[in-house]
Amino acid sequence: MIRRFRGESLHKVDAKGRVSVPAAFRRVLEEGDPDFSRGSSPNFVIVYGGVRGNCLEGYTINSISKVDKLISKLPRFSKDREMLERFINTQSTYMQLDETGRIVLSHRLKEKIGIGDEAIFAGMGEKFQIWEPKNYQNELNALDSSFENLSEDENPFLKLDQLQD
């Protein structure tokens, strides 16, 4: 089975910026790091820029490498490539879990998403997100109300089955 990031949970952020990554997510990060071996700690990547500036996004090494490979196919120095590198590489950082399954969010990262002493981890399949709890709730509410206003043929649930490969 290929594990995916699922579920949401709330964690404390201590004075040093340390947060526990949910145990279930750790398993996914381990599977997604080709260099991981039992006894070591998996690496992964956090993207903090991009379109949505209000949360951090965590990717396994494998899934970010996929993106990197695609970007590398674009012509060097092309506008598209520079733009993607800027959003994906410049505004991201390598992370490594520590022995106890934590990462440390630098002052800069905490500031970026307005985090104080708590953080929400939200599984999103191939990636996960880290939110300041209030912002997360707002996001959920916004999502609910925009969903309610959709017409039948805009409903993504209904579109899903038409994509059949």
Add this chain to the structure above:
Amino acid sequence: MIRRFRGESLHKVDAKGRVSVPAAFRRVLEEGDPDFSRGSSPNFVIVYGGVRGNCLEGYTINSISKVDKLISKLPRFSKDREMLERFINTQSTYMQLDETGRIVLSHRLKEKIGIGDEAIFAGMGEKFQIWEPKNYQNELNALDSSFENLSEDENPFLKLDQLQD
């Protein structure tokens, strides 16, 4: 894992032109220098010419070799080749990190990109850039706004998935 240049950070430039290269970048430079051995300091290349005159670009030895090879494939004496050699070979220089992970930017290089006493390092995958902070911010802003004006089928993120191997 093959590390790439990721992330951005701000560093002081002292009166002698010394700047610390971000520690994460040093690891990439070490891996990308075939002659590097533990205890020594990696070499790399800084390109200061090129289309964009407003920043410096740092390449590992391995990745500049890749570019060199590509250039060598162009017909000798062709206009294209002359131009690229001029930009990539003529307007570039070898650099070596010192013991403490710093390089020194000559007066000439600082002038080239308008640097005073601070510099931004920005990871771009196979290369990194060095910017004067204000110029960098302008670049980011320009990027953001040009991104917002893109139509759906110009969006480089969406184009990526069409490249699917």
Add this chain to the structure above:
DNA sequence: TGCCATCTTATGGGATATCATGGAATTTTA
């Protein structure tokens, strides 16, 4: 089914190493 032993998880505190930066001393070079 209820209880206990064990493992995992989430969290905290203190010690240690690395990083970024500055200044002085020494060498090179023009």
Add this chain to the structure above:
DNA sequence: TAAAATTCCATGATATCCCATAAGATGGCA
């Protein structure tokens, strides 16, 4: 020989490592 460049040493801040503990979760077994 003065200016520029390089080497060496010093230090505060940050990040990393190591150890500790309490609360859950898990599993075995009577």
